[in-house]
Amino acid sequence: MKQKTPPPQPKSKTKPIDLKTPQPEDSPPTTLPTNKPKTGLIITLIVLLLAALGIVGYLAYKNYQLKISSTLSTSPTQTPTSTQPTLKPATSSPTTPETDTTIPNWETYTEPNFSIQYPSDVELSFQEDTIYLSKWGPTQKPETEFYDGISLSFTIKQLSNQTLEQYTDTQIQQEKDMGFMEIFEEKQPYQMNDYSGFTYTTTGLGTHQYILLQNPNLDQFVEITNSTSDPTNQGFDSIVDQILSTFAFAQ
Numbered sequence: 001m002k003q004k005t006p007p008p009q010p011k012s013k014t015k016p017i018d019l020k021t022p023q024p025e026d027s028p029p030t031t032l033p034t035n036k037p038k039t040g041l042i043i044t045l046i047v048l049l050l051a052a053l054g055i056v057g058y059l060a061y062k063n064y065q066l067k068i069s070s071t072l073s074t075s076p077t078q079t080p081t082s083t084q085p086t087l088k089p090a091t092s093s094p095t096t097p098e099t100d101t102t103i104p105n106w107e108t109y110t111e112p113n114f115s116i117q118y119p120s121d122v123e124l125s126f127q128e129d130t131i132y133l134s135k136w137g138p139t140q141k142p143e144t145e146f147y148d149g150i151s152l153s154f155t156i157k158q159l160s161n162q163t164l165e166q167y168t169d170t171q172i173q174q175e176k177d178m179g180f181m182e183i184f185e186e187k188q189p190y191q192m193n194d195y196s197g198f199t200y201t202t203t204g205l206g207t208h209q210y211i212l213l214q215n216p217n218l219d220q221f222v223e224i225t226n227s228t229s230d231p232t233n234q235g236f237d238s239i240v241d242q243i244l245s246t247f248a249f250a251q
Contacts, residue, residue: 102117103117103242103246105119105120106118106119106120106246107119107120107122107124109124109131110250111131111250112250113156113215113220113222113249113250114154114156114222114247114248114249114250115246115247115248115250116131116133116154116243116246116247116248117243117246118133118243118246119135119239119243121135122134122135122150122239122243123135129155129156130153130154130155131153131154131155132151132152132153133150133151133152133153133154133243134149134150134151134152135149135150135236136148136149137149137229137230137231137232137234137236138232138234139231139232145205145206146206146227146229147206147229147231148229148230148231148232149228149229149236150228150236150239150240151225151226151227151228151229152224152225152226152227152228152240152243152244153224153225153227154222154223154224154247155222155223155225156220156221156222157220157221157222157223158219158220159214159219159220159221164197164198164212164214164221165198167212167221168187168198168200168212169187171210172186172187172200175202180204181202181203181204181208182202182203182204183200183201183202184201184202184203184207185199185200185201185209186200187199187200188200190211190212190213192211192213192244192245192247193244193245193247193248195213195214195215195216195247195249196213196214197211197212197213197214197221198211198212199211199212206227206229207227207229208225208226208227209225209226209227210223210224210225210226211223211224211225211226211244212224213247215249216249217249217251218249222247222249224244224247226240226244228240
């Protein structure tokens with residue numbers, strides 16, 4: 001005989017008992033206190049401390065600078081007479097020459113025997129042992145005799161057991177014997193740039209002045225031939241005088 005299963009009991013509508021501590025319905029949630037206010041205060045104090053240290057350091061540095069400046073201004077070794085140059089008369093300078101023959105914008109030719117300056121538009125050329133300085137004038141034509149322009153030559157020669165005057169006399173006699181040239185101006189003493197010598201002038205296919213100057217330190221001399229001609233008044237003679245004023249034997 002089967003047993004009857006008892007009918008299910010109706011579920012109770014009673015709410016489960018909450019074992020937690022009851023909280024008031026209107027009470028806000030409880031939060032733990034934070035340290036933010038204290039942290040901000042500490043940071044502020046650190047910034048103020050650093051600023052104070054910076055101000056103190058700056059004031060100490062300025063005070064140190066004032067002490068250094070005061071010491072330098074009163075130091076006996078820092079007097080103006082020890083640091084400032086004193087003015088001297090111009091005549092007392094041993095390094096400044098009394099005369100300067102250098103001509104601005106001119107070229108300078110230097111060799112072991114002598115040096116010379118010349119304008120940049122004057123041509124410098126060489127032929128064996130002779131140096132030539134030349135410039136054509138406005139009327140000079142090519143492939144003709146020279147009759148317009150600057151013409152200078154410089155040749156170093158040895159005396160060879162004779163005086164400069166003896167050599168000059170021999171040269172003049174040879175000019176006369178050949179008959180190509182006539183003596184326009186006879187031999188006469190000549191002084192140029194503190195060098196002594198002789199000069200004479202010949203004519204024939206132009207006028208040529210010969211200047212012979214002895215080297216005061218060696219048994220040699222320079223023979224300068226000036227064949228300059230200036231028919232149109234270009235001032236060539238003045239330029240030649242300036243060129244010759246720069247001539248100097250090597251020391």
